[in-house]
Amino acid sequence: MAMDRRTFFRSTAGAAVAVAAMTTIDMRAWAQVVEEAPVELKGSLCNVCSSHCGMYIHVKNGRPWKVTGHPDHSRSRGKLCPRAHGGLYWIYDPARAKTPLKRVGEQEFEQISWEQATDEIAERLKRVLDQHGPQAVFYGHNPRRSGVVYGNRFMHALGVNTIQTHNAACNTARVLGLAHTFGSSYNADWANSDYLLFIGRNMGEGIRTSTALAFGEAIARGATVVCVDPRLNESAAIAEWVPIRPGTDMALLLAIANVLVTEDLYDKEFINTHTIGFHRFERVLPQYTPEWAEELTTIPADRIRSIARGLAAAAPAAAVDTGWKGAFGAAYANSTDTARAVAYVNALLGNLNKRGGIRISRGASLASLPFQAPETPTGPRGDGVGTDYPLATGHGLPHLSMEKAQKGLVKAGIIRHHNPLRTIPDYDHMLAGYRSLDLLVVIETHMTETALEADYILPEPSFAEREEVIEATGPSICMRTKAIEKVHPETKSFDEIITLLANKMGVGRYFDFTLDELNEALLSGQPFSLADLREAGSIEVSVDQPEGVPELNTPSGKFEFYSQRFADEGFNGVAEWYPPETGLQLRENEFRVVHGKQAYHSHCATANIPMLAQVTKDYDTNRVWLNAERAANLGISDGDYVRFTAPDGRSGEARVKVTERIHPDMAFAPGAYGNRTPYFELSEKLGGFNPHDITAYRSEPIVGHTMMSELIVEVKRV
Numbered sequence: 001m002a003m004d005r006r007t008f009f010r011s012t013a014g015a016a017v018a019v020a021a022m023t024t025i026d027m028r029a030w031a032q033v034v035e036e037a038p039v040e041l042k043g044s045l046c047n048v049c050s051s052h053c054g055m056y057i058h059v060k061n062g063r064p065w066k067v068t069g070h071p072d073h074s075r076s077r078g079k080l081c082p083r084a085h086g087g088l089y090w091i092y093d094p095a096r097a098k099t100p101l102k103r104v105g106e107q108e109f110e111q112i113s114w115e116q117a118t119d120e121i122a123e124r125l126k127r128v129l130d131q132h133g134p135q136a137v138f139y140g141h142n143p144r145r146s147g148v149v150y151g152n153r154f155m156h157a158l159g160v161n162t163i164q165t166h167n168a169a170c171n172t173a174r175v176l177g178l179a180h181t182f183g184s185s186y187n188a189d190w191a192n193s194d195y196l197l198f199i200g201r202n203m204g205e206g207i208r209t210s211t212a213l214a215f216g217e218a219i220a221r222g223a224t225v226v227c228v229d230p231r232l233n234e235s236a237a238i239a240e241w242v243p244i245r246p247g248t249d250m251a252l253l254l255a256i257a258n259v260l261v262t263e264d265l266y267d268k269e270f271i272n273t274h275t276i277g278f279h280r281f282e283r284v285l286p287q288y289t290p291e292w293a294e295e296l297t298t299i300p301a302d303r304i305r306s307i308a309r310g311l312a313a314a315a316p317a318a319a320v321d322t323g324w325k326g327a328f329g330a331a332y333a334n335s336t337d338t339a340r341a342v343a344y345v346n347a348l349l350g351n352l353n354k355r356g357g358i359r360i361s362r363g364a365s366l367a368s369l370p371f372q373a374p375e376t377p378t379g380p381r382g383d384g385v386g387t388d389y390p391l392a393t394g395h396g397l398p399h400l401s402m403e404k405a406q407k408g409l410v411k412a413g414i415i416r417h418h419n420p421l422r423t424i425p426d427y428d429h430m431l432a433g434y435r436s437l438d439l440l441v442v443i444e445t446h447m448t449e450t451a452l453e454a455d456y457i458l459p460e461p462s463f464a465e466r467e468e469v470i471e472a473t474g475p476s477i478c479m480r481t482k483a484i485e486k487v488h489p490e491t492k493s494f495d496e497i498i499t500l501l502a503n504k505m506g507v508g509r510y511f512d513f514t515l516d517e518l519n520e521a522l523l524s525g526q527p528f529s530l531a532d533l534r535e536a537g538s539i540e541v542s543v544d545q546p547e548g549v550p551e552l553n554t555p556s557g558k559f560e561f562y563s564q565r566f567a568d569e570g571f572n573g574v575a576e577w578y579p580p581e582t583g584l585q586l587r588e589n590e591f592r593v594v595h596g597k598q599a600y601h602s603h604c605a606t607a608n609i610p611m612l613a614q615v616t617k618d619y620d621t622n623r624v625w626l627n628a629e630r631a632a633n634l635g636i637s638d639g640d641y642v643r644f645t646a647p648d649g650r651s652g653e654a655r656v657k658v659t660e661r662i663h664p665d666m667a668f669a670p671g672a673y674g675n676r677t678p679y680f681e682l683s684e685k686l687g688g689f690n691p692h693d694i695t696a697y698r699s700e701p702i703v704g705h706t707m708m709s710e711l712i713v714e715v716k717r718v
């Protein structure tokens with residue numbers, strides 16, 4: 001039977017009516033049974049954002065009752081954010097993918113068996129590999145352990161090395177910028193710092209539970225905490241807010257570096273012993289005065305000087321935070337060099353592996369797998385990493401893949417727990433790419449926008465119904481455990497699906513083990529068993545942290561102010577100022593659109609969860625923020641509907657929040673809304689605007705990220 005959204009819901013609703021007709025429930029008796037039922041605590045991991053905080057699922061009568069934070073998990077530290085509580089709804093959500101589905105028309109599917117689905121997928125995948133080679137196939141996922149261990153192994157067994165995550169729309173610039181200076185990412189030691197500078201990061205909304213706690217603790221301890229952001233966000237509201245023109249963060253950082261050097265406030269011992277290229281940096285630095293930066297950033301020169309002097313006075317117990325997705329994640333043409341400039345300031349402070357500075361931390365480690373592994377393919381990738389973009393990271397370029405799909409160069413893909421049609425800019429571009437493929441398989445728990453474009457949807461159990469590969473997160477070794485029985489018996493976990501497909505593709509020898517055997521092997525050498533970990537959910541182990549400055553993971557083994565790799569590829573050897581690609585000049589009715597998270601939503605995945613959607617509704621938070629004075633000049637009042645029109649003519653509509661809490665140049669769009677799957681009915685009713693619908697497809701020159709904030713729109717009241 002062909003199944004579209006209407007028949008999909010009707011079949012679920014019909015079953016519910018039939019059950020209701022057979023029984024009459026005594027609510028008082030029911031409540032008593034629920035109250036008195038014994039509670040079982042199942043240690044597990046949250047799945048509502050990629051932090052995967054440790055949690056307990058409290059189970060009563062075989063159903064999850066509530067969740068609480070796991071005290072022995074380094075990301076939750078006994079607490080959870082609102083999204084985790086809302087996430088319980090996903091388990092019984094009518095919009096779940098429940099059986100294998102095959103597409104028979106636009107957003108129309110028929111139920112098929114696993115046997116048929118995996119036979120047909122294997123046959124079509126083999127055909128693509130035979131006719132077009134492994135470069136024509138990609139695998140995209142949210143990069144957690146099961147996805148890596150099973151997904152990457154399967155792809156490598158097929159000779160495919162185009163493996164992608166969401167990072168090109170998240171933190172790729174930061175990762176690359178830090179890799180080419182410090183040699184790796186690092187963490188600021190918030191717990192012991194006396195002066196913390198955050199740029200474009202908001203712990204109150206882009207929540208990782210442990211970092212939100214640590215941020216509050218730093219404020220309570222009396223550390224100076226400065227939040228540079230175009231918006232008076234929740235973090236800035238309890239710290240010192242420094243508003244900045246969006247896209248100019250690198251200018252601020254270079255000016256801070258200028259003050260540190262010209263006022264002789266930097267750590268010469270660190271610079272002389274542990275860095276290369278400082279003198280080249282010194283030569284470009286004189287032009288970057290605080291007065292020069294004031295013109296660009298709109299931050300007064302004296303404030304820039306006071307930040308630099310404050311950092312220097314507290315050094316080495318001072319740090320510029322690494323940020324995440326904001327100003328130097330994947331936002332602007334200058335984001336990668338902005339990340340390098342963040343590293344420059346930390347190097348000048350000489351704070352590496354110093355108390356209160358920054359730390360290249362070690363985490364718990366797991367044993368390597370003893371099973372036969374396929375060779376890692378070494379041929380060119382199908383998404384331009386290493387060729388079109390020699391410095392791009394292994395996280396890949398899904399948007400470039402879809403350009404190549406439209407050109408007939410990419411032909412098939414498998415996507416798991418990833419919804420690029422909502423999280424990567426330019427919906428039309430991504431959609432055209434997916435529709436050009438010979439085969440798209442989506443492994444999902446829900447009928448997402450990307451799933452609806454698949455030829456086959458393979459349904460997974462929700463996070464509470466499946467066990468997964470063990471993870472090491474900071475000092476915690478942890479695992480997702482199966483807290484309840486499957487709600488939809490036809491669903492299969494990722495390890496089962498990949499093992500099935502591998503057998504059908506003739507590479508089953510690489511999956512000749514059970515999930516339990518794999519997890520036991522990973523725990524080899526630990527003083528506890530798989531049964532112990534399953535019982536606990538998360539166990540903290542002791543990990544030695546390096547003291548002093550180690551040899552860094554750069555070509556020189558030192559911190560690199562000057563990068564020969566950058567110079568060899570035609571980029572600035574030393575990071576120097578250049579503006580966003582879309583410039584900084586705006587006409588009277590133009591705004592730069594920047595989007596960001598909300599504390600109670602996780603990208604576009606949660607707006608259909610009733611209790612979280614209710615928060616949005618009660619506090620009216622799916623509006624786009626506009627500066628009060630500029631809105632008044634355009635005759636726009638709080639709550640008005642406005643139209644945002646991009647240079648290519650595409651447009652979207654949203655209600656606005658008129659506020660003085662935002663820089664005049666910026667329109668802030670909360671990034672949780674604007675779902676386009678008809679299966680998310682509540683989200684559809686809630687409405688909202690997703691800037692990715694009107695952001696043009698483009699790639700940043702150095703690392704190839706999506707430049708999500710290179711969007712200038714005309715704003716008009718409707």
Ligand code: SF4
Pocket residue numbers: 046047048049050051052053076079080081082083084207208209602
């Ligand atoms: S930050 Fe919140 S949503 Fe993300 S994993 Fe932790 S509790 Fe879950």
